[in-house]
Amino acid sequence: MNVKLLLISSCFILLSACGVEKQILEDILIAEIVGYDDVGEDKIKGTVVVSVPQPGEEANLGKEVYEAISHDINATRQQENAKTPFPIVGGRLTVILYGDELARRGLNDYVDTYRRDPMVGRDLYLAIVDGKAEDVVRMEPKMVRTPGVQVKELIEQNMRTNLTDVDLHKYLYASHGKGIDPVMPLLEKAEDQIVVKGIALFKRDTYIGKYIPYEEGFLFKILSENFKLGSYEIKWKENDYTNINNVESRVRYHITDANRNPKARIEVNMKANLLEVQGYDLNKPIDVNKIEARAEHILGKKMNEMVNMFQTYNIDPLALGDHAKSKTRNFNREHWEAVYPHIPIEVDLNIEMIQTGISE
Amino acid sequence: MKFFKGKRETDVAAFQEAPKDFHDLQRKLKASHDFHTFQFPDEEGYTISYFNSLVNDQKLQEHILAVIKNQPMRSLQRLKGDIPMEASKVTSDIVIIQRMVMAGSVMIQTKKADGSCLLIPCVHSVKRQTSIPESEYTVAGPKEAFVESLDTNLNLIRNRLPTPELQAREFRVGSISQTKLVVLYLDGIVNQQMVETVMQRIADIDYDTIVDISFVGQMITDNRNSMFPQLIDTERPDHLATVLSEGKIGIMLDGSPHALVGPNTIISFFSSFEDYLQIWNLGTSFRLIRLFAVLFSIFSSSLYVAVITYHYQVIPTDLLPILISSRGVIPFPPILEAIVLEGTIELLREAAVRLPAKVGSTIGIVGGIVIGTAAVEAGFVSNVLLMLVALAALASFTVPIYQISNTIRLIRFPFLLAAQLYGLFGLVICSAFILSHLLKLTSLGSPYLEPLYPMRFHDFKDSLIRLPFSKQKKRPQFLRTEDGIRIRKKDEARRSQKDIDE
Numbered sequence: 006m007n008v009k010l011l012l013i014s015s016c017f018i019l020l021s022a023c024g025v026e027k028q029i030l031e032d033i034l035i036a037e038i039v040g041y042d043d044v045g046e047d048k049i050k051g052t053v054v055v056s057v058p059q060p061g062e063e064a065n066l067g068k069e070v071y072e073a074i075s076h077d078i079n080a081t082r083q084q085e086n087a088k089t090p091f092p093i094v095g096g097r098l099t100v101i102l103y104g105d106e107l108a109r110r111g112l113n114d115y116v117d118t119y120r121r122d123p124m125v126g127r128d129l130y131l132a133i134v135d136g137k138a139e140d141v142v143r144m145e146p147k148m149v150r151t152p153g154v155q156v157k158e159l160i161e162q163n164m165r166t167n168l169t170d171v172d173l174h175k176y177l178y179a180s181h182g183k184g185i186d187p188v189m190p191l192l193e194k195a196e197d198q199i200v201v202k203g204i205a206l207f208k209r210d211t212y213i214g215k216y217i218p219y220e221e222g223f224l225f226k227i228l229s230e231n232f233k234l235g236s237y238e239i240k241w242k243e244n245d246y247t248n249i250n251n252v253e254s255r256v257r258y259h260i261t262d263a264n265r266n267p268k269a270r271i272e273v274n275m276k277a278n279l280l281e282v283q284g285y286d287l288n289k290p291i292d293v294n295k296i297e298a299r300a301e302h303i304l305g306k307k308m309n310e311m312v313n314m315f316q317t318y319n320i321d322p323l324a325l326g327d328h329a330k331s332k333t334r335n336f337n338r339e340h341w342e343a344v345y346p347h348i349p350i351e352v353d354l355n356i357e358m359i360q361t362g363i364s365e
Numbered sequence: 366m367k368f369f370k371g372k373r374e375t376d377v378a379a380f381q382e383a384p385k386d387f388h389d390l391q392r393k394l395k396a397s398h399d400f401h402t403f404q405f406p407d408e409e410g411y412t413i414s415y416f417n418s419l420v421n422d423q424k425l426q427e428h429i430l431a432v433i434k435n436q437p438m439r440s441l442q443r444l445k446g447d448i449p450m451e452a453s454k455v456t457s458d459i460v461i462i463q464r465m466v467m468a469g470s471v472m473i474q475t476k477k478a479d480g481s482c483l484l485i486p487c488v489h490s491v492k493r494q495t496s497i498p499e500s501e502y503t504v505a506g507p508k509e510a511f512v513e514s515l516d517t518n519l520n521l522i523r524n525r526l527p528t529p530e531l532q533a534r535e536f537r538v539g540s541i542s543q544t545k546l547v548v549l550y551l552d553g554i555v556n557q558q559m560v561e562t563v564m565q566r567i568a569d570i571d572y573d574t575i576v577d578i579s580f581v582g583q584m585i586t587d588n589r590n591s592m593f594p595q596l597i598d599t600e601r602p603d604h605l606a607t608v609l610s611e612g613k614i615g616i617m618l619d620g621s622p623h624a625l626v627g628p629n630t631i632i633s634f635f636s637s638f639e640d641y642l643q644i645w646n647l648g649t650s651f652r653l654i655r656l657f658a659v660l661f662s663i664f665s666s667s668l669y670v671a672v673i674t675y676h677y678q679v680i681p682t683d684l685l686p687i688l689i690s691s692r693g694v695i696p697f698p699p700i701l702e703a704i705v706l707e708g709t710i711e712l713l714r715e716a717a718v719r720l721p722a723k724v725g726s727t728i729g730i731v732g733g734i735v736i737g738t739a740a741v742e743a744g745f746v747s748n749v750l751l752m753l754v755a756l757a758a759l760a761s762f763t764v765p766i767y768q769i770s771n772t773i774r775l776i777r778f779p780f781l782l783a784a785q786l787y788g789l790f791g792l793v794i795c796s797a798f799i800l801s802h803l804l805k806l807t808s809l810g811s812p813y814l815e816p817l818y819p820m821r822f823h824d825f826k827d828s829l830i831r832l833p834f835s836k837q838k839k840r841p842q843f844l845r846t847e848d849g850i851r852i853r854k855k856d857e858a859r860r861s862q863k864d865i866d867e
Contacts, residue, residue, distance in 0.1 A: 025787060029699065030673045031692045035685070056686070096678035097685070126678065154682060 034069070034093045037153025040138030041078070041115055042104035049107060049115065050074045051081035052139045054153055055093055068151045070143055078118045096124040099157040101131050101173075102138040102192070108205070108212035113180070116210070120177060129173050130160050133205040133212060135193040144199060156199060160190055163201050166235035167222035180210045183338060184326020188225075191216045208320050215318060217311065223251075224308050227273055228352070229323055231255045236280065239303050248281040249300055252359060263329040264337045269350040271312070271323070278360035293358045301354050308352040316346045325350070387480045390459055394466065406434045411444075412474040419469035421489030424450075429471060429485060441475060441483040450485045457481035464543075492517065498600050500767050503639040510600045515545055515619035518602070522549065522615075525606035530554070536567050538618075539575035545619040546581065549605075554612045556845040559628065559809055563614050578621040585616075587807045592775060594768040595808035596627040597634065604638045612846035614809070628809035630816070630843065632828040635659060637765035645833040652831060658760035662773055665757045666703045667780035667792055669750055673699040675788030691747040699750075700785040706746050706754045707777065709736060714758070714774070815843040 034055035044050045052072040071093070073084030085093055101119065103112060112131075119125045134141050146155040164170060168190050179187035189212075191205040203216040204225055217225050223235045236250040254275040261268050279296065315322060326345065330336045394400045394414070402414035411433060415425070432448050439447070441455045453470075456462065457480045466472055469488035474481075495517065498510035511518045519533060530553050536546040546567060550560055566585040575581060579598065586595045599605055605615050605624050616625040635655050640648035672679060673692065680688060695702055713732035717725045737755070741748045757777075764770040776799070783791035806813035816824035821842050826832040838852045 021786075025675060025790070027674055028677055030677050030680075031689055031695075033677065035677060056689070094677070097680075097682070099682070124678065157682075 028094060032091050034089055034091045035097045036093050036095050037068075037097065037151050038100045038102065038142055038156060039095075039098060040102040040104070040134070040142035041081075041107055042138050043106040043110065044074055048074055048076055049078070049081065050139065051078065051085065052142045053085055053093060054142055054151060055089070056151060056153075072139070078115055094124065095119075095122065096126070098125060098129050099153045100160070101129065102134050102141055102156070103131070104138040105133055105135055105191075105205075105212060105214075107138075108133050108189075109214060111209075111211045113210040116173070116176070116180075119173060125173075130157060130171065130190070131173060131176050132156065132160065132171075132190045132192050135191055135202055140194045141192055141199055144194065144197070146199070152199070156192065159192075159199060159201060163190070163222075165232075167219055167226060168201065168204060169222075169226050169229050179322075179324070180207065182324075182327060184321060184328075184330055184341065185324040186320045186322050188322045206315075206318065206320055206322060208318070213318055213320065215314075221307065221311065224304065224311060225322075227251070227254050227275065228256060228271060228308060228311070237304065239300055241283065241299070245283040246281070247279065247283065247296070247300070249277045249356070249358075250280045252276040252278055258323075258325065258328045260325065260329045260332055263333040263341060264335065265340075267329065267341065267344060267348045269325055269329075269348060270353055271308075271350065272353045273308075273355065275354065275356045276359050277356055279358060293361060297356050297358055301356050304356070305352055305354040308354065309350075312350045312352060316348075316350070319346050321345065387457075387459060387462075390463055405430065409476070410438065412476070413471060414466075414474075415471040415487070416466065416469065419467075419489065420471060420487050421469075424487045424489075425471060429473075429487065433473075438475075441473065441481065444473065445483055448485060450487065453483060453485040455481060455483050490514070495521070501599060501601050501604070501638065501765060503637070503642060505639065505642040507601070507603045509602055511602060511617075511622045511624060513620050513622050515547060515617060518617050518622075518624070519547065519549075521602040522606060522609075525602060526551070526609060531609070534564065536564075538567065538570050538572075538581065540571065540573050542574040542576065544575045546575075547617045549609060549615040549617065549624075551609050551612070554610065554840070554846050554848050555614060556612065556847060559614060559811075559845070562809055563616065563627070567616075575618065576620060578616065578618040578623050578625050581616060581618060582625050587809065588805075591802065591806055592772045593631070593803065593806060593813070594634065594766075594772065595629065595806065595813065596625045597629050597766060598623045598768060599626055600624075601638060607638075607641070612840050612844040628807075628811040628844065629813075630808070630811075630828070631803065631813055632816075634766045634769040635764060636827075636831070639765075640831050645831050649830040649832075653829065655763050655765070656829065658763045659773060662757040662760040663777055663780060664792070665753045665760075666707060666750070666777060667784040668789075669753055670699045670703050670781060671784035671788045671792055674785065688749060691749045694744045695747050696744065700781065702746050702750055703754070703781055706740070706750055707781070709740070710754055710758050711774065811843045811845070 034057065036053050036055050039051060039053040042050045042052070050072060051074075052070060055069050055071065057069050069089075071085040071088055073081040073088075075081045075084055082093065082095075098119075101116075103115065107115065116131070119129070141156065142152055144152050144155070146152055160168065160171075169188060171187075171189055176187045176189065179185050186209065187207045189205045189207065191202045193200050193202040201219055203218045204222050205216045206213050220238070223237050226232060226235065231254060232251070233253050234251060236248055239247045239249065241247050254273060256274075257272045259270040259272060261270075277300075282296075312323070321327075326338075326341055329341060330338070395402070397416070399416055399418040400414065401417050402412065404410050405413050413430075428450060429448055433444070436444075436447060445453055445455055454461070454465070462472065462482060462484065465484045465486065468486070469490075470484040470486045473483040473485065492514045493512045495509050495512050497508040501510075509521060511521065523531065528551070530551050532550060532552050534548045536548070537543050538546045548560070548563055548567065563585065567581070570581065570584050572580070572584070582594075582596045582598065583589060588595065600623050605626060608626050609615055613626055613628065616627075636652055637655070640652050642648075643651075673688070677685075692699075697705070709732070713728060713736075717728045717732075720728060733755075737751055740746045741751055761770055761773050764773060780792060780795050783795035785791070787794065803814050804818060812819060815821055816828050823839060824841050824843060826836055827841065835852070838850065840846045840849050840851055842849075
């Protein structure tokens with residue numbers, strides 16, 4: 006009994022120093038959004054927004070911007086800490102922005118620290134800013150509290166319709182995987198607003214300077230994943246436009262003979278409804294099949310152009326190489342990479358109008 | 366057990382030094398002012414002596430003195446036949462004389478000092494009327510509660526279970542108090558081994574005065590150092606009757622308005638009797654709500670401390686500004702803040718229990734409004750924590766059994782300390798300690814965490830959930846009953862045919 010007691014009490018005494026580092030909520034500065042820009046001479050400039058508690062009854066959060074210039078991200082963090090009363094912590098970081106010049110140099114070195122830091126969650130968004138990342142970080146948002154939340158909610162909202170699912174986890178998989186290239190949202194500061202400009206295209210970790218415009222993002226999303234929202238405007242005739250609304254779309258990749266003479270067919274089945282039809286007399290019954298055929302033709306052509314553009318730049322954001330590998334025994338990667346820009350890729354789009362609204 | 370076994374002797378009455386002879390006994394008795402001795406009907410008549418405080422005056426006059434007066438002097442044996450009182454006795458055994466006189470008998474002697482006397486029980490006892498249950502109040506259901514008199518309590522039970530299988534074994538406990546104790550069970554259903562265990566443990570009790578059943582509960586329980594009660598204290602005869610027919614054992618003590626029930630699982634401490642009084646789906650939902658409330662009550666303040674001190678990452682974005690701004694002005698670290706507030710709540714609870722009911726409500730006002738608001742305004746505690754602690758206190762009041770609600774009150778503090786030391790990891794460690802303790806715990810030899818561990822699927826029908834009565838075909842497995850079947854009829858298929866179809 007006494008030995009037991011001694012053991013227990015010595016445990017308490019010996020383990021009392023084995024504490025964990027305390028991070029009491031009000032004694033830290035929680036970084037919300039951070040932006041990195043190229044400033045030349047191999048240096049980067051980090052700009053971070055932290056929320057600062059405002060004492061008082063109401064739950065108001067002020068914000069404070071700190072910046073630092075250094076060679077790597079951790080050093081900028083250190084320098085920022087030199088200016089703050091409390092340590093800046095990154096555990097609640099929601100968005101990391103990179104200026105497009107930095108992105109053109111390759112992002113691996115600047116994502117690395119977020120990959121290794123256990124404090125950083127994986128559900129954080131990466132985005133490219135057309136221009137300086139600092140400009141977006143320093144914005145004073147109107148509706149939402151801080152630019153961090155603003156950008157996060159902007160990306161999340163658009164991910165439902167026009168952006169593919171992009172977070173740190175997906176980016177790391179795509180940029181390090183073989184036969185797959187990442188994409189990122191491309192943001193832009195337009196006067197006093199933050200705008201999604203499109204989807205930035207990457208070769209490995211390097212921004213190639215091309216992007217898919219925001220409207221076409223819907224087509225890219227249809228090509229890359231199954232989803233249930235979004236709409237697209239089709240030009241019908243001169244001054245007549247039709248808006249089709251995606252109810253459910255499914256995509257399947259068929260890749261044959263990948264080791265010798267590869268052929269790829271991307272099969273997209275889409276159920277849609279018509280939301281807006283111009284240039285049709287609504288009193289006559291609308292020929293749904295005609296609209297379907299026309300929409301298939303127009304959308305299919307755009308998708309084919311998009312896929313050909315990927316081949317021209319030798320990037321693979323649709324992960325065709327990855328799919329080919331998963332379907333082919335003894336997959337020959339070098340051969341695939343050599344022939345990828347020239348293989349025939351066919352987009353096979355089937356649209357089924359399941360609802361056309363009220364007509365007489 | 367060891368502690369009490371030390372000086373055990375076979376005769377429970379052995380503490381009281383048996384008086385050497387009759388004169389010694391008389392000398393002791395006469396030392397009390399309420400011991401009356403007189404000659405009746407005249408100087409040559411019987412010597413009648415009794416404790417005025419124990420004897421019913423009316424009975425004494427109508428049934429004893431009246432009979433004696435109307436008759437000539439006779440021997441004690443003849444007199445015994447003349448007086449129509451049950452259980453009277455002629456004896457010269459000093460020990461029996463002493464016991465019966467102390468229990469309210471009238472002692473009658475003749476002039477012949479041969480030491481034998483006639484003892485006529487003529488007890489006057491103060492009894493309280495049965496009243497409504499207070500600590501286990503239910504809105505629906507019977508409104509009777511046990512009282513201090515064992516006879517009344519047994520009457521309440523026998524009325525509910527009119528069967529000779531209901532057996533009551535009597536014991537005397539307490540070397541001075543000689544309190545009557547009864548072990549109740551339904552023969553043919555209960556596991557005899559459990560009855561033997563209980564009776565053996567009761568026989569082992571050695572203490573001078575046992576005034577309440579909770580004394581017995583603490584002495585016969587499996588683990589006497591555990592904060593978790595293993596025997597349920599109930600004041601409802603309907604509750605006792607129900608669990609007796611399940612195959613549990615009840616223990617009642619004279620002078621205590623509660624009965625002990627065992628063996629129990631931890632779930633039975635969170636199930637109110639009201640769960641059975643309403644339809645099963647409602648009963649199940651409210652039982653689950655209660656279990657959730659208990660978990661919330663234990664973990665809320667320690668989770669707050671852990672999250673605020675170590676894990677800012679897990680706070681949802683929309684909650685962050687609220688938390689930061691409420692914490693911003695507080696000069697203390699979260700742990701001190703939590704201990705101050707929990708301590709205040711404990712003070713309030715303790716004060717409210719000690720004070721008479723009329724003043725008690727004032728305490729609620731003083732505590733809730735004045736202290737709470739003032740503490741927040743003075744910047745001592747954050748209003749988020751105030752809300753959490755108040756909710757936790759409220760949640761702990763949903764527990765139907767008083768003993769375990771005290772456990773829940775106290776168990777929060779180790780969790781608080783663990784949260785301060787190691788954050789969520791500390792909470793997990795502390796939970797592991799308590800879980801392993803619960804795993805080891807037994808109640809009258811049956812596992813405490815049943816049916817969760819050991820996993821007994823059949824017993825889930827009345828544990829976390831309560832299924833309808835038609836599904837309660839078998840008695841709980843952990844009771845190891847001799848007759849495990851409750852419903853003998855096969856099915857209810859006939860019912861639909863019997864119903865009137867319009």
